[in-house]
Amino acid sequence: MSAATTIPTDALLVKATLSPGNNDHLPDCLPAIMQHLRGALKPSPAELHSAFSAAHKMLYIYLHLPERVPLDKAVATTLELALEREWPQLQQVCVSRLQKVFEARGASAGSKPVFHYVVEMDPESGWMPELAQWYDTEHMPGLAAVPGCIRAARFLNHDHGPLSLACYDLVTEETLGSAPWLAVRATDWSSRMRPHFTHTVRSMFKVLPGSHTTKSGT
Structure with missing residues (x-):
């Protein structure tokens, strides 16, 4: 992760697991958590997106800022401590600053996102330049063009990592097994990069109801 104190930041990512028995209570506490996050940052986030992985018992909340701003690590740390204090059912809370390096509208742009697929990884030493080129010129544009993909984006996670976070808003999780998706994953360049x-x-997440909120709350 970056040793710099201040990082150009496009979004913050809150990761948290839920304590045993609290999965069913997430819909009850989520609105209050989202409201707290909206008021905790200056500038206020333009959008908040939340998603939950039942397989990993993991909650992800993205706070998308209205513009790129330099943020100090202390901002993320303060937010972590506040969430742990106010909502003890949240465990292993991590808040990371994200820097956007790629974004594309998908073939199904305009559809309502139902699933959120995330691939996080650290590049092997010395491979970051080519991995970034592959991701941003072939892989992510190719996956964005697959029917069922609404949006594709990639960020650098400068705090808790892994460093590269690629994410896809999907209409259905079956998109991952579709022939066009698998064809993009099977290119020669992909086979050379993945090792x-x-x-x-x-991780596959289910987008939580009402999670795509803007400043007006819609």
């Missing part, structure tokens, strides 16, 4: 992923985490 140089380390600390790889692949």
Whole structure:
């Protein structure tokens, strides 16, 4: 992760697991958590998106800022402590500053996102330049063009990592098994790059109801 104190930041990512028995209570506490996050940052986030992975018992909340701003690590740390204090059912809370390096509208742009697929990894030493070129010129544009993909984006996670976070808003999770999606994953360049992923985490999330909120609350 970056040793710099201040990082150009496009979004913050809150990661948290839920304590045993609290999965069913998430819909009850989520509005209050989202409201707290909206008021905790200056500038106020333009959008908040939340998603939950039942397989990993993991909650992700993205706070998208209205513009790129330099943020100090202390901002993320303060937010972590506040969330742990106010909502003890949240465990292993991590808040990371994200720097956007790629974004594309998908073939199904305009559809309502139902699933959120995330691939996180650290590049093997020395492979970051080519991995970034592959991701941003072939892989992500190709996946964005697959029917069922609404949006594709990639960020650098400068705090808790892994460093590269690629994410896709999807109409259905079956998109991942579709022939066009698999064809993009099977290119020669993809086969050459994938062995140089380390600390790889692949997660499928369900977008939470009402999670795509703007400043007006819609």
